[in-house]
Amino acid sequence: MKYISTRGAAPALNFEATMLTGLARDGGLYLPDHVPPMTQAEIASLAGLSYEEQAYVIMRPFIGDTFADDEFRSLIARAYQGFGHPARAPLKQLAPNHFLLELFHGPTLAFKDFAMQLIGQLFQAALARSRDRVTIVGATSGDTGSAAIEAFKGLDNVDVFILFPHGRVSDVQRRQMTTPAESNVHALAIDGDFDTCQALVKDMFNDFSFRDGVKLAGVNSINWARVLAQVVYYFSAAVSLGAPYRAVSFTVPTGNFGDIFAGYIARQMGLPIEKLIVATNQNDILHRAITSGGYVTDGVKPSISPSMDIQVSSNFERALFDAYGRDGAAVAQLMDELKSSGGFHISQGALEFLREIFTSGRASEGETSQTISRIHANTAEILCPHSAVGVHVAEQNLSATPMVTLATAHPAKFPDAVESAMGTRPALPERMADLFDRPERVTRLSGDLAELQAHIRGNIRK
Ligand SMILES: Cc1ncc(COP(=O)(O)O)c(C=O)c1O
Numbered sequence: 293m294k295y296i297s298t299r300g301a302a303p304a305l306n307f308e309a310t311m312l313t314g315l316a317r318d319g320g321l322y323l324p325d326h327v328p329p330m331t332q333a334e335i336a337s338l339a340g341l342s343y344e345e346q347a348y349v350i351m352r353p354f355i356g357d358t359f360a361d362d363e364f365r366s367l368i369a370r371a372y373q374g375f376g377h378p379a380r381a382p383l384k385q386l387a388p389n390h391f392l393l394e395l396f397h398g399p400t401l402a403f404k405d406f407a408m409q410l411i412g413q414l415f416q417a418a419l420a421r422s423r424d425r426v427t428i429v430g431a432t433s434g435d436t437g438s439a440a441i442e443a444f445k446g447l448d449n450v451d452v453f454i455l456f457p458h459g460r461v462s463d464v465q466r467r468q469m470t471t472p473a474e475s476n477v478h479a480l481a482i483d484g485d486f487d488t489c490q491a492l493v494k495d496m497f498n499d500f501s502f503r504d505g506v507k508l509a510g511v512n513s514i515n516w517a518r519v520l521a522q523v524v525y526y527f528s529a530a531v532s533l534g535a536p537y538r539a540v541s542f543t544v545p546t547g548n549f550g551d552i553f554a555g556y557i558a559r560q561m562g563l564p565i566e567k568l569i570v571a572t573n574q575n576d577i578l579h580r581a582i583t584s585g586g587y588v589t590d591g592v593k594p595s596i597s598p599s600m601d602i603q604v605s606s607n608f609e610r611a612l613f614d615a616y617g618r619d620g621a622a623v624a625q626l627m628d629e630l631k632s633s634g635g636f637h638i639s640q641g642a643l644e645f646l647r648e649i650f651t652s653g654r655a656s657e658g659e660t661s662q663t664i665s666r667i668h669a670n671t672a673e674i675l676c677p678h679s680a681v682g683v684h685v686a687e688q689n690l691s692a693t694p695m696v697t698l699a700t701a702h703p704a705k706f707p708d709a710v711e712s713a714m715g716t717r718p719a720l721p722e723r724m725a726d727l728f729d730r731p732e733r734v735t736r737l738s739g740d741l742a743e744l745q746a747h748i749r750g751n752i753r754k
């Protein structure tokens with residue numbers, strides 16, 4: 293299996309190099325050169341397997357010879373052993389044909405743990421073999437950062453720098469990033485929004501002397517391995533609802549388009565997914581793009597679902613690559629337009645391709661709060677604001693096909709929003725009960741690239 297860049301001008305790589313590289317050297321994102329299909333019988337045989345066994349079967353064809361079979365099985369087992377639910381990703385029923393896929397039982401209480409815990413294991417195994425070291429940089433609107441710090445803290449051959457928008461993540465998210473004491477992890481509060489942080493990360497990758505000098509690696513969903521790990525729970529949910537013999541739709545609270553893109557890959561592998569529904573908050577660039585064809589940024593607006601406060605949605609580039617017939621030059625041109633003029637128009641053919649698979653919807657701040665309170669009153673389930681955006685949009689799209697909404701974070705990560713919606717403050721799990729007593733360690737930076745690079749150079753362990 294080879295991986296190719298969405299901009300068509302970077303060398304094709306194997307799985308290991310793709311994982312350790314992050315962003316392609318032409319600025320694009322890596323994708324497999326073909327998606328290995330699963331037959332109906334293979335999908336049916338997933339029923340009854342543990343989450344870890346399903347993960348092995350689904351991901352194995354993508355990793356080539358990077359890991360031996362037994363090693364890969366044991367890395368998967370280690371990745372998920374710290375999850376607080378035996379099913380890892382349990383399904384709850386909200387209404388007769390509407391299900392909630394709870395993805396927040398990992399160590400940092402968000403869906404990011406599914407991929408980050410696994411790539412933490414995969415990085416360690418690959419680096420132990422090569423005796424190499426890397427500097428991980430990541431941008432976060434709150435959840436990726438805490439998951440990355442949790443997965444990589446304390447490792448000898450990895451330094452981690454996480455950029456988050458100062459004042460725009462919840463207190464729990466910030467403290468998850470700023471309280472770990474391990475000296476290889478660094479939380480950096482940047483003056484700006486998430487898009488500023490993500491642009492800085494991409495600028496560091498595109499500065500080859502810096503990139504090669506510090507051995508940069510990325511763990512945002514620009515990293516293909518992140519997307520791959522997230523494919524698994526689409527299968528686990530669909531199979532438990534009757535796939536491959538019954539189709540399922542998914543509604544996905546969306547920001548950077550990584551999670552829903554994993555659903556797209558599952559569909560390409562043969563999982564019968566009828567529709568993938570993009571649910572956005574008031575930062576609705578993807579909803580506008582899918583409904584009008586215009587992908588136009590208009591500034592990040594802070595919301596009660598802050599992890600989705602994103603306008604430049606990284607992984608949309610991967611969907612565009614397929615929508616434009618895998619024409620890397622066409623994608624590169626769109627991305628240049630985005631950079632120079634803040635937007636682009638999707639061609640009619642590409643839009644039709646996308647609309648075949650994706651529909652979209654948006655939840656206002658009021659609709660998000662009302663959904664938290666109504667779902668709690670009707671079902672006792674407490675939704676985080678991101679999951680509530682998903683449930684609101686899913687409810688506009690219910691049909692005879694079972695609908696699964698992804699619950700992407702635990703409500704206790706966003707206690708203020710949840711309390712103001714339903715009057716009760718959700719409690720953190722016992723193991724995090726002292727989060728607000730732990731000392732914080734954070735560096736505030738202006739968002740200047742040179743200052744940031746100097747800070748990273750000065751803090752990596754030699
Ligand atoms: C809780 C939560 N929900 C939804 C999302 C959106 O996911 P994606 O960026 O993969 O679209 C994020 C951030 O990525 C998140 O942290």
Ligand SMILES: N[C@@H](CCOP(=O)(O)O)C(=O)O
Nearest residue numbers: 432433434435436512513599
């Ligand atoms: N919502 C994310 C934003 C970064 O997304 P990623 O999936 O590309 O890492 C976050 O919580 O940080």
